[in-house]
Every structure is written in structure tokens, then in C-alpha cells.
Amino acid sequence: MAAPVTWLCLLANLCLLFLHVLAGRDFYAVLGVSRSADTYQIKRAYRKLAKELHPDKNQDDPEAEARFQNLGAAYEVLSDKEKRKIYDKHGEEGLKQGDMRGDPFTSFFGGDFGFGFGGVREQDREIPRGGDVVLDLDVTLEELYNGNFVEVLRYKPVAKAAKGKRKCNCRTEMVTQQLGPGRFSMTQQQVCDECPNIRFVPEEKLLEIEIEPGMRDDQEYPFVAEGEPHIDGEPGDLRFRIQQTKHARFERRGDDLYTNVTVTLADALTGFEMDIKHLDGHMVHIVRDKITWPGARMRKPMEGMPNYENNNVKGSLYITFDIDFPKGVLTEEDKKGIKEILKQESKQAVYNGLQGY
Numbered sequence: 001m002a003a004p005v006t007w008l009c010l011l012a013n014l015c016l017l018f019l020h021v022l023a024g025r026d027f028y029a030v031l032g033v034s035r036s037a038d039t040y041q042i043k044r045a046y047r048k049l050a051k052e053l054h055p056d057k058n059q060d061d062p063e064a065e066a067r068f069q070n071l072g073a074a075y076e077v078l079s080d081k082e083k084r085k086i087y088d089k090h091g092e093e094g095l096k097q098g099d100m101r102g103d104p105f106t107s108f109f110g111g112d113f114g115f116g117f118g119g120v121r122e123q124d125r126e127i128p129r130g131g132d133v134v135l136d137l138d139v140t141l142e143e144l145y146n147g148n149f150v151e152v153l154r155y156k157p158v159a160k161a162a163k164g165k166r167k168c169n170c171r172t173e174m175v176t177q178q179l180g181p182g183r184f185s186m187t188q189q190q191v192c193d194e195c196p197n198i199r200f201v202p203e204e205k206l207l208e209i210e211i212e213p214g215m216r217d218d219q220e221y222p223f224v225a226e227g228e229p230h231i232d233g234e235p236g237d238l239r240f241r242i243q244q245t246k247h248a249r250f251e252r253r254g255d256d257l258y259t260n261v262t263v264t265l266a267d268a269l270t271g272f273e274m275d276i277k278h279l280d281g282h283m284v285h286i287v288r289d290k291i292t293w294p295g296a297r298m299r300k301p302m303e304g305m306p307n308y309e310n311n312n313v314k315g316s317l318y319i320t321f322d323i324d325f326p327k328g329v330l331t332e333e334d335k336k337g338i339k340e341i342l343k344q345e346s347k348q349a350v351y352n353g354l355q356g357y
């Protein structure tokens with residue numbers, strides 16, 4: 001019996017070697033993320049490195065172009081769920097082959113032959129997991145525009161060794177008991193192992209959260225395995241949910257910003273120039289020559305929020321004008337003068353306010 005098993009192991013090892021040779025580039029290393037990194041972490045790593053490695057920034061380096069292309073290839077594969085799955089199993093070569101012949105490895109190694117190499121089966125077993133913790137994190141619109149690092153102190157329960165033993169890995173098993181000749185009884189029974197005892201002690205932990213430019217309301221920022229611990233399994237995740245606080249001047253919709261400006265009637269008629277202070281302190285210059293009516297809207301492209309996926313792209317800023325009318329009564333002479341200037345015939349229209357908006 002020993003010989004075939006040895007052969008099988010040798011075969012498996014050879015295959016692993018073979019896969020390794022085929023594997024090509026290590027995309028995880030290129031992005032500097034762990035193999036368990038989630039899409040968000042991959043995106044973050046990519047955006048950071050794309051800025052650093054951009055060939056325009058590294059013109060003296062002859063290898064800059066190649067490294068940038070490597071990065072692009074790594075991102076393309078790891079940011080795509082399907083491609084990543086194939087890459088994880090069969091490496092870069094697997095992706096090329098997968099394109100042409102489906103996934104040839106699966107049918108060979110998979111259930112068809114019932115080899116059951118162990119490792120694969122092992123993953124299918126359900127590991128108990130602690131609860132996920134979701135915490136709201138209030139951030140200002142300024143932080144979402146400029147980016148920021150926020151430190152959060154968390155008390156995390158950490159398992160420590162304690163005296164005694166405890167029951168663990170409990171499961172139900174069927175137990176067969178022979179009661180007499182040809183007579184059996186089958187009962188379910190709780191079976192447990194004995195594990196060293198542990199207790200949970202809260203420990204301070206400083207978590208650093210990067211508020212990235214363009215992050216959106218309700219977006220979640222995960223810390224893998226920082227959630228509730230599980231005595232027999234893995235801890236859950238801790239996720240911070242970005243909650244934008246209300247801003248005094250700007251309202252955000254997608255990547256666009258909206259603001260209101262009140263101008264005097266005189267300015268509205270004669271034109272004006274003004275600056276609006278943006279979220280990073282820069283001034284948005286506004287020049288208006290024509291007459292401005294109440295509700296008039298001006299669009300400033302590229303003055304909105306930075307796009308989360310690509311910070312070089314920004315939304316628009318929409319400015320809606322409101323007119324501050326003077327109060328009181330004009331003299332007869334002024335009234336005549338204004339009528340002459342405006343040359344508007346006296347006209348009234350009665351309408352249902354719901355229309356036209």
C-alpha cells in the first residue's frame with residue numbers, strides 16, 4: 001500500500017513544481033499586498049503605487065516602464081474576482097490557458113478522479129467565526145476632499161492563557177451501540193476535545209484609518225480579523241463605515257458639489273466677480289457679466305469631489321444663485337429711470353408653481 005501513496009505524493013509534488021514554474025509573476029508581491037487582501041486593499045495599493053511608479057515621474061529609470069506595466073497587469077488580474085480565482089489556483093499561465101480552454105486544471109485535479117489531495121477539502125470545512133463589528137466614523141467633507149489619517153483607539157478582547165482546561169471543538173457524532181445479537185441503537189452524542197483554558201482580556205490597540213480622497217458616504221473601511229474573537233475559530237472583521245457630516249457651504253451628490261450664492265439685485269443686473277473658498281482653501285473664481293436671475297445655475301467642471309477610483313478626475317461644482325432684493329419704496333423718478341433702462345413691458349403671468357421646476 002505504501003508504494004502507490006509515495007508515488008502519488010511524488011506526482012503531487014511534481015505538479016506543484018510544475019504549477020510554480022508556470023505561475024510567472026507574483027502579482028501579490030508586485031502590489032505589496034497579502035494573498036488574503038480584499039478588493040479594497042488591492043485598489044488602495046494600486047493607486048498608491050501607480051502614483052509612485054508612473055513613468056513620467058521616473059524618467060531617469062529605464063525600468064520604470066516595465067514596472068508600471070507589471071503593476072497594471074497585477075491590478076487587472078487581482079481586481080477581477082474571476083481572474084483572481086484562476087490566478088490563485090494556476091498562476092499567470094493558467095489565465096492565458098484558461099482563456100482558451102476553460103479551466104483545464106479543475107477537471108484534472110478536481111473531483112472527477114477523486115484524488116482528494118486534502119488541502120482543498122480542508123478549506124471546505126466551516127471554521128467558526130466571531131462577529132463582525134461595524135462602527136460609524138464621522139468624517140468631514142474637507143477630509144473626504146483632501147484625505148486624512150485618523151487614529152482610533154480600540155479595546156480589543158485578546159485571548160490569554162488561563163488555568164485549567166475547557167471543552168472545545170464540540171460536535172455531534174452518531175454513536176452505535178450493540179444491544180444484543182443483530183440489535184443496535186444509534187444515538188447522537190455531543191463530543192468535545194479538551195483545550196487549554198483561555199480568557200479574553202481587553203487590550204488597547206491604535207488603529208490608523210486612511211480617509212482617502214473621494215471616499216463615499218457609507219463606504220466601509222475594513223480591518224481584517226479585528227472584530228469579535230471566537231474562542232474556537234477566527235475573529236470577525238472590524239469595519240468602519242464612513243459617515244459624512246453635514247457641511248455648511250457644500251452639499252455632495254456623487255462626485256459633484258452643490259452650493260448656493262446670494263447676490264444683490266444690483267450685482268445680479270450689472271454683473272460681478274467673486275471667489276468661493278473651496279474645501280482645501282483654494283479659491284474658485286466666478287465672473288458673471290450677464291444678468292443673473294434667481295435660480296440661475298453655473299457649472300464649474302473639475303471643482304467637485306475627487307473620484308475615488310481615480311483622484312485625477314473630479315466632479316463638477318454647481319453654483320445656484322439667489323437674489324437679495326432691496327426693501328422699501330423707490331421714488332417716482334427712480335421708478336421711471338428703471339423702467340427706461342429695463343425696457344420690460346408691464347406683464348403678469350399667473351401659474352402653478354409646480355410647473356417648470
Ligand SMILES: *[C@@H]1O[C@H](CO)[C@@H](O)[C@H](O)[C@H]1NC(C)=O
Pocket residue numbers: 248249250251258259260320
Ligand atoms: C441651496 O438652497 C436650496 C434651496 O433653498 C436648498 O435646498 C439646498 O440645501 C441649499 N444647498 C446648500 C449647499 O446649502
